[in-house]
Amino acid sequence: MGNNNNKIYAEVAKKAAKEAGKLLLKNFAGPREISYKGRINLVTKMDTESEKLIVNIIRKNFPGHSILAEEGEYENIEGKFRWVIDPLDGTSNYAHGFGFFCVSIALQNPEGQIIAGAVYAPYLNEFYMASKGAGAFLNGKDIKVSEIKSLERSMLATGFPYDIAESRGNIDNFNKFLLKTQAVRRPGAAALDLCSVAAGKFDGFWEMELNPWDTAAGVLIVTEAGGKVTDFDGGKYSIYDNKILVSNGIIHNEMQEMLNE
Numbered sequence: 001m002g003n004n005n006n007k008i009y010a011e012v013a014k015k016a017a018k019e020a021g022k023l024l025l026k027n028f029a030g031p032r033e034i035s036y037k038g039r040i041n042l043v044t045k046m047d048t049e050s051e052k053l054i055v056n057i058i059r060k061n062f063p064g065h066s067i068l069a070e071e072g073e074y075e076n077i078e079g080k081f082r083w084v085i086d087p088l089d090g091t092s093n094y095a096h097g098f099g100f101f102c103v104s105i106a107l108q109n110p111e112g113q114i115i116a117g118a119v120y121a122p123y124l125n126e127f128y129m130a131s132k133g134a135g136a137f138l139n140g141k142d143i144k145v146s147e148i149k150s151l152e153r154s155m156l157a158t159g160f161p162y163d164i165a166e167s168r169g170n171i172d173n174f175n176k177f178l179l180k181t182q183a184v185r186r187p188g189a190a191a192l193d194l195c196s197v198a199a200g201k202f203d204g205f206w207e208m209e210l211n212p213w214d215t216a217a218g219v220l221i222v223t224e225a226g227g228k229v230t231d232f233d234g235g236k237y238s239i240y241d242n243k244i245l246v247s248n249g250i251i252h253n254e255m256q257e258m259l260n261e
Contacts, residue, residue, distance in 0.1 A: 006115045006131035013105040013118035013217075014129055016057040020050040020087060020103045021122035028094065028123065046094065047071050050087035054105060058083050065107075070213050082108045084239065086213035090189030099123030104191035106216035114239070117217030119191050128195040128221050136198050136224035145227040145248035146200035151258075154203035154251055155183045157193040161209040170208050176258055194218025197246050198225035204247035204255050206232070212239040219246075228252045232259045 027046050051071045058065065062081065067074035069085035083105065088094055090101030102121040109115050119128040128143075130136040136143050148154045156177055160170055177184050185202070187193060190210055196202045198221045216239045219229050228249040229237045234256050237244055247255055 007134065009107045009116035010118065010129055010131040012058065012061045013107065013116050014127070016054045017103045017105050017118040017120040018127070019057065020054050021120040023053060024050055024088060024094070024101070024103065025122040028097070028099075047088045047091055050103060051085060054085055054087055054103070058085075068212060070211065080110060084108060084114075084213050084216035086191060086211075089191045089214060090187075093188045098188070100187045100189055100192060102126075102189055102192045102195075104213060104217045106220060108216065108239075112238075114216055114220040117220040119195050119217050119221065121189075121192055121195075126192075126195070128198065128217075130217075130221040130224040132220065132224070134224070136221045138195075138199050143199045143225050145197060145222070145225050146203045147250070148203040148248060149250050151177075151180055151251050151254040152182065154181050155185065155201075156181055156204045156206070156255075157185045157187060157196065157202045158205065159186055159188060159190055159193065159207045159210075173206065173259060176261070177255075180258065190214040191218045194222050194246060197227055197248070198222040200248070204245075204251055206243075206245045206255065206259060208243050210242075210244060215239050215244055219244075222246055230256070232256065 024046055048071050051069050066080040066082040068082055086104040089104050094101040102119050104119045106114050106117040115132040117130050128138050158174055190207055193205045195218055197205050223229055229246050231237050231241050232243045232245055245255060
């Protein structure tokens with residue numbers, strides 16, 4: 001029964017992500033209204049419009065569920081089902097007309113497990129979806145992580161926080177991996193980076209200072225695709241943790257060692 005319910009939740013996540021993605025894409029080519037939450041942490045009008053649309057769909061279907069989202073403050077009650085929403089991951093990319101952005105929606109059960117997730121990148125026409133125990137999919141087709149066996153043959157991804165000048169730790173990690181791998185990319189949308197590991201496009205991903213809405217859906221998608229997700233020390237990862245390490249599982253120990261050098 002649990003799996004069936006998870007699929008129902010995933011279908012609602014899919015509907016909300018698709019609708020929000022359509023909205024973002026429709027407004028992508030037009031003028032973009034930009035404001036700032038901090039010195040360089042920007043937010044567009046479409047972040048808030050997308051979130052409003054998603055929250056409306058979820059509340060219509062599950063009025064008793066709790067919501068944790070990037071832009072707004074909602075009733076967020078422990079011990080309830082909780083939707084974790086990033087209405088526009090890759091805001092800087094979106095604001096500059098660069099198409100690597102997405103909508104990310106996940107559902108956490110009362111025990112804290114992520115049981116459904118959807119990530120939609122409308123410009124790339126990529127829709128990722130998973131429900132716990134039922135595999136991961138890209139545009140309806142099964143996906144699996146890569147089988148790359150060594151760090152030197154791998155292509156990795158990472159990202160940097162807005163306050164990179166004050167948080168230089170990941171620059172050192174970036175430089176280390178750059179010298180030991182085939183390539184390191186920094187596309188600018190963590191949810192999509194995670195999904196790219198799930199689909200075997202990247203072999204690994206690490207980042208620091210992310211928020212729950214950046215990783216919630218992507219973590220489920222990558223684990224359902226056979227990937228491994230931990231903190232930097234190899235311990236169990238929570239979406240509320242500060243550091244995340246993701247891989248195809250094969251190169252995980254090598255990545256972990258380098259992060260802890």
